[in-house]
Amino acid sequence: MARRENPEINAGSMADIAFLLLIFFLVTTTMNVDSGISKKLSEKPPADYVPPIIKEKNIFEVNLNFRNELQVEGERMEIKDLKDAAIAFIDNGGGEGKIEEGVKTGPCTYCKGEKSESSSDHPNKAIISVLSDRGTEYGVYLKVQNELLRAYTELRNRLSKERYGISFDELEESYKDDRNNVALQKKVDDIKNSYPQIISDAEPTSSGN
Amino acid sequence: MSKFRKKKKGMPAVNTAALPDIVFMLLFFFMVTTTMRETELQVENPRLPSATEVKKLEHKSLVSTIYVGKAKDAKYGTSYNKIQLNDKIASADDVPAFIINERSKVPENQQPFMTTSIKADKESNVGTITDIRLKLRDVNALKISYSASKGDN
Numbered sequence: 288m289a290r291r292e293n294p295e296i297n298a299g300s301m302a303d304i305a306f307l308l309l310i311f312f313l314v315t316t317t318m319n320v321d322s323g324i325s326k327k328l329s330e331k332p333p334a335d336y337v338p339p340i341i342k343e344k345n346i347f348e349v350n351l352n353f354r355n356e357l358q359v360e361g362e363r364m365e366i367k368d369l370k371d372a373a374i375a376f377i378d379n380g381g382g383e384g385k386i387e388e389g390v391k392t393g394p395c396t397y398c399k400g401e402k403s404e405s406s407s408d409h410p411n412k413a414i415i416s417v418l419s420d421r422g423t424e425y426g427v428y429l430k431v432q433n434e435l436l437r438a439y440t441e442l443r444n445r446l447s448k449e450r451y452g453i454s455f456d457e458l459e460e461s462y463k464d465d466r467n468n469v470a471l472q473k474k475v476d477d478i479k480n481s482y483p484q485i486i487s488d489a490e491p492t493s494s495g496n
Numbered sequence: 497m498s499k500f501r502k503k504k505k506g507m508p509a510v511n512t513a514a515l516p517d518i519v520f521m522l523l524f525f526f527m528v529t530t531t532m533r534e535t536e537l538q539v540e541n542p543r544l545p546s547a548t549e550v551k552k553l554e555h556k557s558l559v560s561t562i563y564v565g566k567a568k569d570a571k572y573g574t575s576y577n578k579i580q581l582n583d584k585i586a587s588a589d590d591v592p593a594f595i596i597n598e599r600s601k602v603p604e605n606q607q608p609f610m611t612t613s614i615k616a617d618k619e620s621n622v623g624t625i626t627d628i629r630l631k632l633r634d635v636n637a638l639k640i641s642y643s644a645s646k647g648d649n
Contacts, residue, residue, distance in 0.1 A: 302516045309523045312530055321559065321643065322552050323614075324551070324641065325611070328632060328639075424620075424621065433547035491623060
């Protein structure tokens with residue numbers, strides 16, 4: 288028998304098959320980046336729970352009606368002005384802070400607000416209460432929440448820059464990379480406790496719809 | 497003359513042997529990065545609101561997702577307030593059962609880190625979200641994340 292060379296296998300259609308698979312994955316892939324505004328709900332209060340009495344001036348009332356209109360402290364406001372109003376309220380520092388584990392926190396030394404008598408005493412006493420209607424659009428509601436968070440972020444960044452020379456975002460980022468760093472954790476907690484986020488959601492009304 | 501006549505020659509075939517390799521490389525990339533949607537969406541893909549203060553969700557296996565939006569099936573009506581749990585449209589009253597079911601899939605020491613991600617359409621109503629939130633509080637699923645895309649407005 289004559290010696291024959293091995294015939295080459297035709298691999299021309301291999302690319303076609305691979306393309307077919309590739310296109311399948313291309314079509315089914317969802318590149319979803321899961322991100323969102325995280326919140327911690329308050330625990331369910333016991334049946335006999337009596338809410339503590341809070342001074343009127345320490346509450347920052349944000350109302351949203353079913354027409355998506357914003358009312359802050361009894362006056363109409365545009366969403367873009369909300370952040371600055373919230374900052375002015377949180378950072379007011381008009382009085383003594385709350386008592387933590389028997390120790391008075393005293394007046395706010397790092398606040399740069401107006402120290403007005405009619406606004407909040409201390410960032411750790413300042414409560415932002417968001418009241419919305421059942422018919423309010425979710426997108427608007429989230430925008431309001433976002434603006435309030437932005438107010439806190441701005442204040443925290445400012446304080447962190449003052450105390451540690453870097454912004455709070457960077458501080459948190461470096462803490463994330465180095466979880467066991469106690470000194471870093473102290474810094475993060477310090478800033479967080481100086482401007483604690485106290486945003487409460489009131490039971491929505493149902494005037495519209 | 498015929499001596500100098502150019503030999504008729506076709507174009508040499510381009511070697512395409514490396515083509516499958518490249519395609520396979522792409523294929524593997526997509527296979528690795530793909531996450532198959534485990535639930536079929538019964539509501540229209542929610543148009544997420546956008547926000548600047550978003551945080552990335554970590555630990556995908558500890559996240560349970562609740563979709564809120566307009567039902568694809570017209571028999572549920574045209575409002576943007578339909579809640580989807582698992583594969584079907586449900587009401588807020590079914591949320592506790594859904595969470596308990598999700599919780600049973602996770603080892604006990606991980607359970608406090610479980611997060612509920614609410615993917616709601618921009619035009620949903622706050623009332624629907626509140627209903628879900630109250631039910632979540634009943635079963636002590638306190639960590640939630642309002643899904644939003646990063647960006648201004």
